[in-house]
Amino acid sequence: MTTVPPTVDPPPRRPRTQQRSLGASLLDQVLAETLDPSYAQAAARKREAAAQQPEGARPPGSWLARHRGQLLVAATLLIAGLLVAVTYREAAAGAQGREQRREALVEDIQAESATTDQLADQVAELNRQVTRQRDEALAASAVGQRALEQLSAAEQATALTAVRGPGLEVVVGNADPASDTDPVGGSESVALAGLVQDRDLQQVVNALWASGAEAVSINGQRLGATTTIRQAGSAILVDFRPLTSPYRVQAIGDQETLYNRFLVSPGARYVADLSKRYGLKFTVGRDKDLSLPAGSAPELRSARPLEEPQPAPGAPTDPTPGG
């Protein structure tokens, strides 16, 4: 007598009668076969084995042997739990660590900028002291006084002293964003065209120098002979300090000459053209009393003593110890 083992329902499958695209049939399969088919196969095998064995014959063995499967599953689930817990820990630690690092960096930045400010103040104070002592020392003699005059002329030319006087104020600013442009997803090219670029400011400054300006500053940054106007990303750096729009270019010089010559200069025409085309702000105004701060002193790159020191007689020419 043979009993046909009851067949296990195979996982439901769509009939493959109609032609379907590869992607759709792949999705169908993924959606239909959510359960591993080997479960059904294993169950079928077990039923076959049970059908062949006589009824009621339980496999003998200890508790361990009978619960072997359960223990195996328990061990696997233990690993699963471990995996979940460890992953959770890692993710939590990552988020926490990022937050901590960010806060530490912000603190570092604030502390360091405070230190920088303090050091800059110290430099300014020391510079003042040096200048005062130098002036006192030089004023003592006639030669020194002549040197002092030369020095102050040179310092004025190199923008090392603060100056006051009548002059011109040229304001160049970014164009207003058009009312219909979206500040988030708006067209970038239009937005970029309305920004003041470093070469626009360079044109203005060069035109002012050419028109006879004696001292120029941008937003309180005095321009010397070697001061740079450069672009770094969207910021304009003047003497390596970032400035923001609107840019006030102040120039001291003979007011009327400066005004008349600047307005017809190619640089001014260039910026006026930009203003007409892209809406850059561009105004020129005369000011009776402008005060410009001193510029930063250029780095001392090379120096030599005025007189060659006489080598002491008899001194060893080679200072390295013999050995």
Added chain:
Amino acid sequence: MIPVIGLAVGVVLGLVLDPSVPLWLQPYLPIAVVAALDAVFGGVRARFDRIFDAKVFVVSFVSNVVVAALIVFLGDQLGVGAQLSTAVVVVLGIRIFGNAAAIRRHLFRA
């Protein structure tokens, strides 16, 4: 009952011991968890279908985790790690949803 205890012990052990995972293994942990989840849901559903088999469960669990991690590793080497991770998560996610729905039907008859 014993398997559930095993799961609980695993979670507690992981949280208490907080074992450190080598750095190169860390990117594969989340995908391994998703794969393990798929195997566990499949096992629970098979149990409700009365066709659960311990050997099949263990083998499917281990192979799921290893294959998922391997696919992502291979993708990382080929420069398509993110896309392959997405593919693995999508396929396993669909299976988890399907099995969860089957479990729900068994539990609530709805």
